Amino acid sequence: PKIYFVTPTYPRREQAAELTRLGQTLMHVPDIHWIVADDNRSCNAMVVKLLKKFGIPFTHIASPMPEVYRKASIVPRGVANRRAALNWIRKHAEKGVIYFGDDDNTFDLRLFEEIRDTKKVSMFPVGLIGDYAVSSPVLKEGKVVGFFDSWPSKRKFPVDMAGFAVNVEFLLTHPNATMPYKAGYEEDHFLRSLGLTLEDIEPKADSCTQVFVWHTQTSKREPPTIKIGSQLDTSLKDLLEEITS
Numbered sequence: 182p183k184i185y186f187v188t189p190t191y192p193r194r195e196q197a198a199e200l201t202r203l204g205q206t207l208m209h210v211p212d213i214h215w216i217v218a219d220d221n222r223s224c225n226a227m228v229v230k231l232l233k234k235f236g237i238p239f240t241h242i243a244s245p246m247p248e249v250y251r252k253a254s255i256v257p258r259g260v261a262n263r264r265a266a267l268n269w270i271r272k273h274a275e276k277g278v279i280y281f282g283d284d285d286n287t288f289d290l291r292l293f294e295e296i297r298d299t300k301k302v303s304m305f306p307v308g309l310i311g312d313y314a315v316s317s318p319v320l321k322e323g324k325v326v327g328f329f330d331s332w333p334s335k336r337k338f339p340v341d342m343a344g345f346a347v348n349v350e351f352l353l354t355h356p357n358a359t360m361p362y363k364a365g366y367e368e369d370h371f372l373r374s375l376g377l378t379l380e381d382i383e384p385k386a387d388s389c390t391q392v393f394v395w396h397t398q399t400s401k402r403e404p405p406t407i408k409i410g411s412q413l414d415t416s417l418k419d420l421l422e423e424i425t426s
């Protein structure tokens with residue numbers, strides 16, 4: 182089965198570096214279709230140019246975060262664009278498996294072979310996340326009986342976006358399954374909307390004892406404020422936005 186690897190991404194100065202590292206990982210993966218979902222009004226030309234270089238089959242779609250959420254105190258990141266990818270999959274995907282792979286995470290190539298035979302929903306540990314450094318399903322006699330996560334927050338499925346994969350046909354049997362604009366609860370609500378039960382979960386990565394994906398984060402630096410002329414103060418960020426819009 183094919184892997185539909187969904188990557189939400191957005192314009193910022195680390196973007197080309199993140200996508201280059203990720204693209205060069207995905208070059209090693211057979212039978213993959215990369216859905217790059219741009220949090221942007223239109224498909225960023227720099228991103229298209231970059232994606233073509235890898236020689237991986239890809240689809241580039243744009244769907245910006247609605248302004249009202251951008252102003253929220255905790256922004257629900259990557260939702261509009263992941264939703265657009267789900268719509269694309271519902272229309273175009275053949276048999277396969279969907280995985281939400283953020284542009285800044287780190288993937289061991291063994292992950293892809295683990296998730297490829299997902300029947301409904303598979304789950305596995307995610308490294309370098311939260312206060313406990315790992316988030317993982319907890320198993321008893323080979324079955325998922327609970328979760329180890331530093332932020333349970335009354336979630337039924339306290340897992341990270343990188344910690345599960347979904348079978349396409351299973352997704353298609355749940356036409357109303359969607360991701361909410363609710364920061365921190367995207368995974369839980371999405372998995373609930375699939376009508377998932379603990380018994381359905383297929384544990385991977387050697388009974389969840391191995392870490393094949395890390396929630397790495399690139400440290401961000403605000404672009405410096407530069408002075409143009411004597412009175413005018415503008416930031417490089419605004420300038421870049423002006424040039425690229």
Ligand code: UGA
Nearest residue numbers: 189190191220256257258259283284285341342364365367
């Ligand atoms: C964590 C989870 O790993 C994400 O899957 C989840 O979407 C996110 O929290 C959340 O709920 O806010 P984290 O590392 O904290 O991820 O967030 P980012 O890496 O900044 O963003 C997650 C993904 O969304 C990335 O692929 C990023 O490129 C994308 N994103 C981020 C957007 O598309 N738009 C934005 O404005 C920000």
Ligand code: MN
Nearest residue numbers: 283285397398
């Ligand atoms: Mn991240």
